[in-house]
């Protein structure tokens with residue numbers, strides 16, 4: 280492993296806003312902060328998750344605009360998380376945490392109805408392994424337990440496959456299989472920057488101004504950016 284990476288891992292250990300649980304703390308058991316994020320942040324502000332956050336541009340950017348929300352980025356790669364974590368330290372942001380873990384353990388970290396929004400930005404389309412897609416039914420069923428009623432699930436992607444899979448297969452299938460709960464589409468475009476979105480609130484406008492590392496790369500390659508937003512209804 281490169282020296283630079285080791286340095287980043289060492290620095291991550293010094294950041295109190297980077298949480299790096301051991302596998303045995305989350306595998307088939309609840310992590311100590313599950314249901315207690317309001318204590319961790321010292322307030323009852325809404326919790327917004329950025330899944331597969333990479334360098335965490337969204338969490339850092341939004342945390343600056345919205346000090347009255349708490350942002351948590353999750354990713355397995357420590358060197359990527361380091362970039363966002365360093366910025367959080369430099370800016371003195373109190374409303375951001377990063378969790379270095381597999382998103383597969385998400386239910387070990389969050390209690391029922393604990394999360395207000397989930398953002399999935401430029402996740403791997405997992406062309407060979409549809410079950411591993413972050414919008415597969417496996418993951419939607421995990422989100423269902425942690426999302427508050429009227430919580431939001433948002434996907435931004437360069438991938439035609441992930442966009443079509445989410446829009447036409449996994450979400451409709453979830454809605455058919457789950458009586459009394461459904462993801463209701465509130466925004467949908469496959470050409471975000473050409474056609475714009477139905478920006479139903481200011482948050483949606485703000486997020487358009489934040490480009491993640493991968494988004495910037497895809498835009499430079501002239502890829503069309505897709506955006507889907509759902510409100511989670513459950514009785």
Ligand SMILES: C[S@@+](CC[C@H](N)C(=O)[O-])C[C@H]1O[C@@H](n2cnc3c(N)ncnc32)[C@H](O)[C@@H]1O
Nearest residue numbers: 331332333354355356381382400401491492493
């Ligand atoms: C294509 S990158 C996108 C990063 C960032 N969202 C961006 O737009 O720049 C995908 C990220 O997902 C993370 N990832 C993929 N599957 C994951 C999983 N099951 N658990 C945790 N992280 C995952 C990878 O480590 C990687 O950082």
